[in-house]
Amino acid sequence: MTKVLIIEDDNMLGDTLSLYLQGEEYEVCRVDTIWGGLLQLETRPDIILLDLLLPDSKEKHPCALMREHTSVPIIVISSLTEVSERIRSLTDGADDFVCKPFSMQELKARIEAVLRRYTLLKSSPVVEHDTGISLDLARRTILLNHRRIETTFSEFEIMKLFVAHPGKVFSRYALIEAIRGIDAYIHDRTIDVHITNLRKKIEDNPKTPQYIQTVWGVGYKFTP
Structure with missing residues (x-):
């Protein structure tokens, strides 16, 4: 129960x-x-x-x-x-x-x-990536060079999508669908907050991100 x-x-x-x-x-x-x-x-x-x-x-x-x-x-x-x-x-x-x-x-x-x-996350294994970033789906954490990075549920969902589709550009609306579903209310600004938090956790310099990059006028992408 x-x-x-x-x-x-x-x-x-x-x-x-x-x-x-x-x-x-x-x-x-x-x-x-x-x-x-x-x-x-x-x-x-x-x-x-x-x-x-x-x-x-x-x-x-x-x-x-x-x-x-x-x-x-x-x-x-x-x-x-x-x-x-x-x-x-x-x-x-x-x-x-x-x-x-x-x-x-x-x-x-x-x-x-x-x-x-x-x-669904708990039933999945670790997802490896050659950037030094991997996802421990059972524990819902990011592994950055084998160091655990704790995230919120929504931050992890976004990162899971990024790692599964490196180089693909996701609009804010696509990210909203991924973490909430098309019927749930969420503001575009919320996605920006999640991205900012992820950058702080995984980037050497969040102001000039290496991994999570902004595609102006479209959205975001994960660049290995």
């Missing part, structure tokens, strides 16, 4: 989410603080639903804090609707962002989509 960890301090929403997901045959644990969420990581949840406005998360962004302790997929559920907040959450490690209020059916679909992609 799939385990969902809900970190939400709004009792009404938290209870509604718990009841709905339990009715959909998920195993649910709900806490109302970021500290409680960190403690529940010992139960090995399959996915985390994370509110941003938590009473004990004023010093550090909740996504950044959770990412320091787990690589489990994170879906943010928040009343903060500004594009800047979505970008910050994705930069700090979120794999999706759902604005309140939202449809329970849509949330379930997003959970299933993230878990489906994650399961």
Whole structure:
């Protein structure tokens, strides 16, 4: 049974989410603080639903804090609707962002989509490349000269696509389809954020990238 960890301090929403997901045959644990969420990581949840406005998360962004302790997929559920907040959450490690209020059916679909992609990655081997970059799909990490580079789920999906198709130019829309699906909302700026983060992690000089190059007016490509 799939385990969902809900970190939400709004009792009404938290209870509604718990009841709905339990009715959909998920195993649910709900806490109302970021500290409680960190403690529940010992139960090995399959996915985390994370509110941003938590009473004990004023010093550090909740996504950044959770990412320091787990690589489990994170879906943010928040009343903060500004594009800047979505970008910050994705930069700090979120794999999706759902604005309140939202449809329970849509949330379930997003959970299933993230878990489906994650399961496919876990069942795959290491993908080698002659650039010194390889992908450990089981552990969802990039290997750069045998050194592990942690990524978010979406960053890894993009890198997987790049490595599988070296030299091919991908538009932002193509990358959106690859990491979210054609029916999910995502802003073009989000792709740019993921690319920037990947460059910081794998490039010697992110400002003059060697591997992930911009094709002006079109998109991006991976150059071995």
